[in-house]
Amino acid sequence: MSEPQTLIDSHHHFWALDGSVHYPWLEDEVDDHFFLGDYQRIRQPFLPADIRAQVPEGYRLAGTVHCEAESARSAPEVETAWLAQLAEQQGLPIALVGWAAFADVACEVQLDQQMRSPLFRGVRAKPITAGRPDQYCSTLGVRGSLQDRNWTRGLGMLEERDLSWDLRVPAWHLADAARLLEGYPALRVILNHTGLPWDRSDAGLAEWRKGMQALADNPRVAVKLSELGSPMAAWDEQQNIALLAEAITIFGPERCIFASNFPVTGLNASYAHWLAMVEQAIADAASEARQAILHDNAVRLYRLATG
Template sequence: MKIIDAHHHFWDLDANYLPWLKDKPVKFRYGDYQALKRNYLPKDYRADVAPFELGGSVFIETEWDPMDPLGEVAWVAGVRAASGLPSVMVAQAWLDREDAEEVLAAHGATDFVRGIRHKPAAAPSPDKFDPGAPGSMADPAWRRGYAMLASNGLTFDLQTPWWHLVEARDLAEAFPDTRIHLNHTGLPADRSPEGLAGWRKAMKLFAAAPNVAVKISGIGVPGHRWSVEDNRAVVLDTIDIFGPDRCMFASNFPVDSLVGSFQTIFSGFLEITSEFSEADRRKMFHDNAANYYRMTADEPV
């Protein structure tokens, strides 16, 4: 089956500044990420994806130097011209900064940029949730920037833990002309019965908004190698909640190489969805990403 990888990264640590990979380690959901502190470029990605027929890819911003969000776009333009990858890009922007209008206008004028990602402030656990905290999706300063996305033709990639999806649902309703792509399946890290029940409830609330979709990715369990057994229920519940028309599969490479190979992860997705119709699988593995990220037949691959 031809796939579009709806979420991946490249980086060149010899040439560029990514604070989380160059400076003091940060708290990371998979634990030790020392193995990611190496260059990961199209030739490395093509080797990882080789067992599959790649129909396109979506580069997601890499937490590049926050003082230079346009620098990453310029770098990706060069990578894209030299290698044919990525097909399109989701760029960095800081919605609550004074330069948001200028940065978003530049992104909107770049032919291969389709949207932006700015991870909103998030509480570390459901019991610490503070509605309206500075930098959150309910912060008026953050929303002023978000309000500029639609006029610049940009979608929004949202990475936030599931207990913030109540804010995301309100955001989707307040800005119906901006589509939200939820990253990494809403981050169902707590696989206890209680944790999964909270995640399912939040995902159902969010999915009720018509202008949202989800990327099934980033569901590795810390301390475990990626397995169908660990992830089958999360994948099937997500498809049940959003429907095959609003789900996309993605690798989150090279980040998820910490928990499994590209082949292990995508073969697992294919196994878990083996009982779906060919048409529904084609949507989830290819067509939905092509539609939501506005890919055309002449995008590079």
């Protein structure tokens, strides 16, 4: 019998919804602007046992990287401390990406508090972006945008501390992000969700490819093969597999990592189904890199200790 394929899930979320950590979007009013629409099905606890139960036969989950799940912004260290405790008790996650208020005077304190956890690797802080490409110009230069120097100073704080930045912007902002990162040559960046190619028109995908290439030209940027749900297009499995394969070709297999974005991706596909889609993209674009994309690259990029 062949050995199971080792797997690192480099982007998922846990929440208990028991008061340990407050998640306004899950526990208070529903966010009517959630990018995948109705998310009622995921407004329930999702914990280590739940993600382990999702992994199909033939794989061994060697570890996971938790990405911040938009907990109460007043105290991001609460989620980090809870995750560290969860890891000690249940073995997952083995690393985490937190949050910090880049434009706030508290940012440095928030980073340093979270760095007390040996699991803390970096930050996902989302800039202000346009919800659609035709709204792009309305966000340029506004407070909290990629052009706001007060906000982007947070990137310098990450660079100084050797922390990574999880970058999450829709495709029409990828080129802006690439230009911004020219000013932070030592910053390690992991692009979330395959660059969010929400606009599936020919023009929209051309812009996605241009932005992806601009980021790939920076050797310090990697990409998560994750979440291809779109607020502008129906779920299209074959197109999504093709986009995953393109991302592998653009960045090169050594800078691509598997990620589930569970439980959110579960709104469109099961864990096993999403994993099979990534596997197909690997087979189509870089079959020799299966071990690297499913495990080794995440170990290197997030500096993981795995068994």
